[in-house]
Amino acid sequence: MLKGKVHKYGADVNTDVIIPARYLNIYDPVELAKHCMEDIDEDFLKRVEPGDIVVATTNFGCGSSREHAPMALKAVGISCVIARSFARIFFRNAINIGLPLLESDEAVDNTEAGDIVEVDLSKGEIKNVTRNLTFTASPYPDFMAEIISSGGLIEYTKKRLTSGRV
Amino acid sequence: MNLAEKILAAHTGRKRVSAGEFVNAKVDIVLGNDITAPIAIKEFQKIGVSRVFDPRKIVMVLDHFMPTRDIASAEIGKMMREFCREQDSVFFEIGKAGIEHVLLPEQGIVLPGQVVIGGDSHTCTYGAVGAFGTGVGSTDMAAAMATGDLWMKVPPTVKFVYHGNLGRWVSGKDLILHTIGDIGVDGALYSAMEFTGEAIDALPMDGRFTMANMAIEAGGKAGLFRVDNRTQLYIKSKAKGPYNVYEPDPDAEYARVIEYDVTGLEPQVAFPHSPANVRPVSQAGGVEINQTIIGSCTNGRHDDLRIAAQILKGKKVHPNVRCIIIPGSQQVYADALKEGFIEIFIEAGAAVSTPTCGPCFGGHTGVLASGERCISTTNRNFVGRMGHPKSEVYLANPAVAAASTVTGRITHPDEIVK
Numbered sequence: 027m028l029k030g031k032v033h034k035y036g037a038d039v040n041t042d043v044i045i046p047a048r049y050l051n052i053y054d055p056v057e058l059a060k061h062c063m064e065d066i067d068e069d070f071l072k073r074v075e076p077g078d079i080v081v082a083t084t085n086f087g088c089g090s091s092r093e094h095a096p097m098a099l100k101a102v103g104i105s106c107v108i109a110r111s112f113a114r115i116f117f118r119n120a121i122n123i124g125l126p127l128l129e130s131d132e133a134v135d136n137t138e139a140g141d142i143v144e145v146d147l148s149k150g151e152i153k154n155v156t157r158n159l160t161f162t163a164s165p166y167p168d169f170m171a172e173i174i175s176s177g178g179l180i181e182y183t184k185k186r187l188t189s190g191r192v
Numbered sequence: 193m194n195l196a197e198k199i200l201a202a203h204t205g206r207k208r209v210s211a212g213e214f215v216n217a218k219v220d221i222v223l224g225n226d227i228t229a230p231i232a233i234k235e236f237q238k239i240g241v242s243r244v245f246d247p248r249k250i251v252m253v254l255d256h257f258m259p260t261r262d263i264a265s266a267e268i269g270k271m272m273r274e275f276c277r278e279q280d281s282v283f284f285e286i287g288k289a290g291i292e293h294v295l296l297p298e299q300g301i302v303l304p305g306q307v308v309i310g311g312d313s314h315t316c317t318y319g320a321v322g323a324f325g326t327g328v329g330s331t332d333m334a335a336a337m338a339t340g341d342l343w344m345k346v347p348p349t350v351k352f353v354y355h356g357n358l359g360r361w362v363s364g365k366d367l368i369l370h371t372i373g374d375i376g377v378d379g380a381l382y383s384a385m386e387f388t389g390e391a392i393d394a395l396p397m398d399g400r401f402t403m404a405n406m407a408i409e410a411g412g413k414a415g416l417f418r419v420d421n422r423t424q425l426y427i428k429s430k431a432k433g434p435y436n437v438y439e440p441d442p443d444a445e446y447a448r449v450i451e452y453d454v455t456g457l458e459p460q461v462a463f464p465h466s467p468a469n470v471r472p473v474s475q476a477g478g479v480e481i482n483q484t485i486i487g488s489c490t491n492g493r494h495d496d497l498r499i500a501a502q503i504l505k506g507k508k509v510h511p512n513v514r515c516i517i518i519p520g521s522q523q524v525y526a527d528a529l530k531e532g533f534i535e536i537f538i539e540a541g542a543a544v545s546t547p548t549c550g551p552c553f554g555g556h557t558g559v560l561a562s563g564e565r566c567i568s569t570t571n572r573n574f575v576g577r578m579g580h581p582k583s584e585v586y587l588a589n590p591a592v593a594a595a596s597t598v599t600g601r602i603t604h605p606d607e608i609v610k
Contacts, residue, residue: 037378038377038378038466040572040574042553042554042572042574042575042576042577043574043575043576046554046576047227047553047554047555047577048554048555048559050227050256050257050553050555051226051227051257051261051262051264051265051268052264053230053231053234065575065576065581066575084378085377085378085381085411088377088378088411089313089408089572089574090313090553090572091228091310091311091312091313091315091327091328091329092227092228092329093228093231093329093330093331094227094231097231111378111381113378113381113411114381114382114411114413115313115327115328115329115408118328118329118332119328119329119330119331119332122329122331122332122335123331167214167345169214169343173343178331179331179332179334179335180235180238180239180331180334180335182335183239183334183335183338183339184239184240186339187239187240187241187338187339192339192340192341
């Protein structure tokens with residue numbers, strides 16, 4: 027069960043603002059986390075606590091393919107991202123490194139910054155504790171669920187290689 | 193099947209695939225740069241295989257923080273160089289290289305009918321030669337380097353039909369900006385874009401690269417063109433091996449078909465801070481600028497520099513502006529030198545740089561200060577993209593960028609060259 031307070035954003039949050047390119051000669055997640063969201067939300071790093079949840083509207087993570095973006099969010103303690111929709115490369119990257127993403131229009135529309143939200147990933151259930159509302163996220167396709175349950179793409183690939191499924 | 197389905201079916205050993213299916217597609221090229229490759233190499237090493245699946249299909253290019261900006265980027269260059277040497281994979285060294293998406297087609301590495309994945313969102317550029325190019329992250333790159341394939345969802349395809357003829361100073365950049373302005377930055381989310389119509393038939397290869405390049409700016413997974421005589425002519429002198437040409441079936445299914453009449457279309461400008469915030473140049477309001485960037489994987493090719501030279505010939509860069517021109521590859525640079533473009537740029541008072549992605553992503557060689565404005569032929573104008581979060585980037589074609597360089601404000605090229 028994931029639980030944390032919500033940081034809410036609008037549409038088209040791009041990977042340049044999640045982690046500005048000037049820091050991309052760093053690939054240590056802990057160092058990247060020190061600059062997460064700094065161009066879009068100056069106080070984010072002061073407010074964020076482990077377990078917190080990012081909620082945004084459409085096309086979250088658009089732009090550059092930098093995996094540094096989900097890495098930085100994960101390293102800063104974000105436990106999952108809930109959005110109406112995600113940009114496709116960000117979506118792949120997050121699934122591949124084990125940052126859970128959930129899609130739910132209702133959850134996004136009925137959640138505000140500072141709300142406390144609980145997420146049960148196994149059921150795809152999103153509970154807004156502050157407002158006592160429960161929502162269900164779109165389920166992952168089986169194929170992707172297998173990557174997630176393997177612990178990410180690297181572990182999944184190891185399994186494929188050892189079982190000769192390549 | 194449409195073009196995306198045809199190419200993906202051929203890479204999954206199946207007669208037929210359709211939109212929405214998950215497949216493991218064989219990849220022809222896995223590309224990495226100095227931003228994405230370091231993480232990919234680290235992750236590859238965790239998989240537990242000692243060799244990449246095929247060293248000739250792994251290509252690494254130093255282009256973002258290169259030539260090295262600082263010690264950290266130098267360490268990254270060293271790591272990539274050592275990995276490629278150890279794996280015997282393809283590596284492009286400074287001085288023999290350029291911006292990855294200018295370089296790979298020019299070197300005949302990317303060919304029609306291929307599936308190319310790259311740790312760079314602008315890998316969709318290769319759709320210009322009829323290859324299914326798509327951007328991925330570092331972990332995807334790592335897995336594909338080990339296995340030679342990658343999981344993908346077969347995308348739905350949106351077909352774009354451009355009727356009519358392009359006017360003077362109107363290029364591929366304007367078609368794609370106009371399109372993104374119409375459908376929005378997620379207008380083609382998860383989808384392949386297929387570009388067709390008589391304006392596309394007449395569009396030179398460099399303009400097609402520009403359009404395919406910016407498919408990602410509409411959320412697209414790929415931006416595809418059919419292979420025609422222009423493509424064949426371009427490829428013929430470069431291809432080092434055989435390739436396959438796929439055609440969409442006459443009864444191919446498309447999620448949507450969007451048609452434009454582009455006769456009379458003006459050059460377009462995308463205002464801050466979104467590539468979809470597009471206006472015709474006549475409505476740009478003469479915004480004053482501090483800097484011009486002409487170059488990048490979007491507009492750093494021969495035709496782009498030729499048009500800039502045509503406008504800057506005998507003119508001077510406005511005293512309030514610094515103009516930075518960056519040929520996209522060593523080949524583009526050498527050709528520009530032979531044809532006299534570089535001399536024109538220098539006499540106009542522009543700085544000409546060695547090939548690099550530098551300013552486009554705010555890395556180096558043209559980073560903006562607070563409050564500064566840049567007209568740029570690059571692909572993104574997000575907050576902080578080219579430097580300070582309070583700087584601004586206006587996206588345009590090379591003709592508009594060059595004309596604006598002369599006047600110091602966003603300008604229609606007709607004002608400079610009658």
